Ligand SMILES: O=C(O)[C@@H](O)C(=O)CO
C-alpha cells in the first residue's frame with residue numbers, strides 16, 4: 545500500500561514544532577515533510593529524524609529572499625516562490641542553493657520549488673520560469689546526492705493568482721525543459737479544487753512516470769480525506785496498483801486532534 549508521510553506544518557499543530565517528530569513516529573509514520581526547514585539548524589533536524597527513526601521526504605525551497613533573514617520573513621510578507629518573476633532571479637538562485645544544502649544535510653531527495661504569484665508590481669514570464677527551473681535542475685544534478693525538484697499546481701481559492709495552477713501547465717513545463725530531475729508533485733486537494741477530477745488527473749499523469757510525490761486532503765475543507773468529495777480510496781488504490789514508490793504526504797488541517805483524525809489511515813500506518 546502507498547507509504548504515508550506526516551506533513552508537520554499541517555498535522556500536530558496542537559504541539560510545538562519540535563514535539564511533532566516524536567508524535568508522528570508514535571503514530572506509526574516512517575517519514576515526514578514540512579514546508580520550510582530554514583528556521584532550524586540542519587544538525588538539529590538531522591538529530592530529530594535520527595532519534596525518531598524518520599525519513600525526510602520533502603520540503604520547500606524558500607518562498608523568497610536573498611539572505612537568511614529575508615528567507616525567514618518571506619512567507620509572512622506574501623512571497624510564494626519566485627521562479628516566474630524575472631526581477632527575483634537573485635532570490636530564486638539564493639533559495640535554490642540554500643534548499644540544496646539542506647537537502648544534502650537531511651538526506652532528502654525531493655524539494656518543492658514554488659513558482660510565484662505575479663502581481664501589479666511584477667508580471668510572470670513563462671520563458672523565464674522555464675529557464676530558472678532548468679538552471680535549478682542543473683544545480684540539483686551537481687549535488688553529491690541528486691535531488692528531484694518538484695512542481696505543484698496550487699488552487700486559486702487558497703492561493704489567489706498563483707502562477708502554476710493546473711497539472712497540464714506543470715506537465716507541459718516538464719516536457720519542454722526535458723530535465724530528468726524535474727517532476728510533478730500532485731496534490732490531490734489542489735487538483736480536486738481546481739480541476740474537479742483528481743482521480744482522472746492521477747490516471748492521466750501517473751503513467752507518464754513523472755509523478756514523484758503526492759499529497760492528500762479532503763476537498764473542499766482541507767481536513768481529513770474522509771470528509772468531502774475526494775475519492776481517497778480510489779486514489780490510493782490507483783497508486784498501489786501502479787506500483788507507485790513515492791510518498792503520499794498528509795497535508796491537511798485535522799478537524800480536532802491529529803491522532804484521533806488518523807482513523808481513516810490507521811490501516812496504512814506502522
Ligand atoms: O499544498 C501546499 O500548500 C503545499 O504543498 C505547498 O508547498 C505550498 O503551500
Ligand SMILES: [Mg+2]
Nearest residue numbers: 696731759795
Ligand atoms: Mg501541497
